[in-house]
Amino acid sequence: MAYDPATIEPHWQAYWLEHQSFRAEIDPSRPKYYVLDMFPYPSGDGLHVGHPVGFTATDILARYKRMRGFNVLHPMGWDAFGLPAEQYAIKTGTHPHITTRRNIDNFRRQIRSLGFSYDWSREIDTTDPGYVKWTQWIFCRLYERGLAYQAEIPVNWCPALGTVLANEEVIDGRSEVGGYPVERVPLKQWMLRITDYAERLLTDLDDLDWPEPVKKMQREWIGRSEGARIRFAVDHHPDTEFEVFTTRPDTLFGATYLVLAPEHPLVDQITAPDQRAAAQAYILATRSKSERARLSETTSKTGVATGASARNPATGESIPIWIADYVLASYGTGAIMAVPGHDQRDFEFAKTFDLPIKEVVSGGNLEVEAHTGDGRAVHSGFLDGLPSKEAVQQMNAWLEAESVGDACVSYKLRDWLFSRQRYWGEPFPVLHHADGTTRIAADEDLPITLPELQDFRPSGDFSPPLARVTDWLEVPDPTGGPPLIRDANTMPQWAGSCWYFLRFTDPENASAPWSEAAEQYWMPVDLYVGGAEHAVLHLLYARFWHKVFYDIGLVHTKEPFQKLVNQGMILGHSYRYWDDNLSDDPHAAPTRFALSQVDLSGETATDRASGNEVREQWITPGDVFRDDDGTPKHPEDHRLVLDEVLEKMSKSRGNVISPDQIIENFGADSMRLYEMFIGPLEKAAPWSADGIKGVRRFLERVWRLLIVESPSGEESLRELSDAPSEPESRLLARTVAGVTDDIEAMRFNTAISKLMILVRDAARFESLARHSAETLTLLLAPFAPHLAEELWSRLGHADSLTQEAWPEAQRELLEEERQKIAVQVNGKRRGEIEVATGASNAEVEAAALALDAVAKHLGGRAVQKVIVVPGRIVNIVG
């Protein structure tokens, strides 16, 4: 029988499970390597082809490192709390517990069918009470340290989802999940004081081996800026003052008015009676405006004067106080000093409302625009003549001396909104007393498990579903007082993923989240692979918790993830056209439009001819009709050319490829190999049904190289010679060295191409040495482990190759004795010479000049210069 993954692969998967081949135990005598995938949310759709890209990359590293003698920790688990299971429960009444269990079983089956070398004894499920217990325990530690607190704040309330969302989960005024509208509503919520760690989260990025763009995104998210707080006393309101934050204290002399955010607490107090109506109207208008609307008018400035004023401490002048929505309540102090001469936003506002513009930094043209760059201070009293940087220093010193301000640092990062009004999450281990005070649950009472529920619907009135479960909610007071009330909120999905990488080091521990010994040995994660979509959220939250653990003494490293790699997405082809069936009437006979007939420049697509709105429609790739030259056409209308789009796979486009189907048709090894061969790991690449045939053919060639079939159909190992021939040895050495380097650098696509070359050339040799066959098998093992194990076994080995030593290249064979060197005349290739490796430049030059082609292309001109690059090229200039 020929190469048959359908029999080989299940056999070896069962073998690995049975022999616990990848079980990791602490072993101080060996170096450790912790390689981690971002654990998946087990969705109802099952694995998509994008998951195995990262999983295969980490598996190659895990298998390779084992063969290099490392003690490898390579675990897998489930980030199983989350909205989709709950949404499904609302729709069908199926308990999230059941859905989650079912989805996990399916994910586990799919992941196992790809032959990844996980230590399944360490499998984690964040919804497991044994895990929830420690998530809650960690919350208690945060609470004790004052890092968890409750606050009444305007939050992002999403009516459709029935929950509040963190700022990070809201994109352009819509929920990241589902794209529903979000409103700002003041609600009492749990917050985590991540801002206390802003500075460390920023500085510790420097030493991480992470992609620069990810570090940059985190830096920008934290948004550190240096400046000063300056106090302004409000005129005619004794003892009333407020602070502004500015990064340009040197421009204080140029502050000609002040602006409060509409939500600023002082607005109500200081607004003059005759401005009160206008201010109220403005504040209401701001509040009802959606984020989207506010964003779209970033160029035009609106605002209302309060009628109040305050004294500029530098000039002693009274300057007016305004309200404007271009000042954000949530950043800095929610108030600014406006310096229209040197801030473009203030400049635009001043122009709109005819406020004075004063030059205090030279070098710009204030007739045209604000001068935001540096220069020398002018019209600024004691600062005059100083360059901006020095002026900042002087002003800060003056502010402190005069007790009107301080130099300080401000961050864009806000505290983390940590509660959700949902059912399917970790309950807060918090009890509320009747008097409004709260206390955390005792450690021995953990976990606080979720009550069984029939009705999962959000209450619709900001209260969580758990608030309806009276007998769960009320806890008798041990001191005999009125019953204590449990907190009815649940934690966001991020909670479980903030520490799972630590639990993997010691997953069964019942007395602690993890043991010191396990943490000391396994942490930090040496390689963390996952999608770029987690660049800020998950990675920032997990770093934050890890730093708290560090402060408590629970971990010994400041950072959890030493090296991070983002895998690229697998894209699918999808096919679209447009029609005028806007209401989705199934009985309509709509007019269809091709891309060329449609205008996409506006907010909605329109038919160019009529200007009427048309709607995008998608054809499943399998249904697309192809005409003779391959042009994609509508299946029912062969005149309609479809627009081919390459994008992220999604259900709505019908372009999703299931790994199950690929494994069935080609095998897991082919699937793994293809996803690695398609291009660099970090780069997005389109799925190609033809491409996978190529790697499958390669695996068949490997099989036929070692396994021969008698005319009667019996298979056996081919006859192997004792010693490899010299060209064979050289080829082998080159491949071992190349593949090893490529794996270390995670260039899996080129590693596979080198294996293809080895197999192609080895097939042409008359004989093949046992050593060559075994080396090839070992090199192949991280990529196509099932086939490699099968061949290893047929090569006569009783044990699995997972712990075999990785082949070493014979260095002395890497250098050829003779080498070919290209010869150029005036930079153009005109010939080639062959010289002994290590030949002197003079020898190489002489050989090159002796070529007929060189003389011909010199055309009689004298040689002016000869450049010899040893081993590569000779360039003759003449």
Place this chain on the structure above:
RNA sequence: GCCCGGGUGGCGGAAUUGGCAGACGCGCUAGACUCAGAAUCUAGUGGCCGCAAGGCCGUGCUGGUUCGAUUCCAGUCCCGGGCACCA
């Protein structure tokens, strides 16, 4: 608008430090095997001119630096991603 990536054959991609552009794979063409097909194997495959030898052009575009540029510099166009009143 600002900040990052990235533009290389029909397609995915390769090219270590500025040194033979197009490795490897897909697809395609021809041949071998076959009654035939599939599979497999062999050869070819950037474009143009040429019977050939060979020549010219060629890494988004326009310039520059260099003996030599996919690689460095300046400008520009296109695609993808991130940020977007953060004082």
